[in-house]
Amino acid sequence: MYLSNIKLWNFRKYGPANNFESNPNLDLNFEPGLNVLIGANDSGKTAILDAIKLVLRPNTGEWIRIDIEEDFHNGKNKMKIELAFENFSNLEA
Known part of the structure; x- marks a missing residue:
């Protein structure tokens, strides 16, 4: 399986x-x-990695903090992150 x-x-x-x-x-x-x-620098590489981490972070009891000032583009009130995966094995599916 891969992203x-x-x-x-x-x-x-x-x-x-x-x-x-x-x-x-x-x-x-x-x-x-x-x-x-x-x-x-400041081209969005870390934003891509952080978006992936935000979606895939395991539920460990830690709070996932989404910062309105930093994570939402220019004060927007909603965002969306969509990941697609391919080549699932029977075990992974």
């Missing part, structure tokens, strides 16, 4: 969403194996 795609709406640097339901601000595909995020 094949991430879509972000109004998450940190990736906003504002003009059409919240159909047009994500980031639509990034991944390939099986190693994927590398390369970019200038």
Whole structure:
């Protein structure tokens, strides 16, 4: 199994969403194996990793803090993170 795609709406640097339901601000595909995020400072690399962590973080009893000032793009009141996975084995499904 691997993460094949991430879509972000109004998450940190990736906003504002003009059409919240159909047009994500980031639509990034991944390939099986190693994927590398390369970019200038403040280009959104950490935002992508943090969005993945926010969705996949195991429930360990820790609070997941979403900061309105930092995580929502320019004071928007909703955001969306969508992850897609491919090549599930029978055991993983």
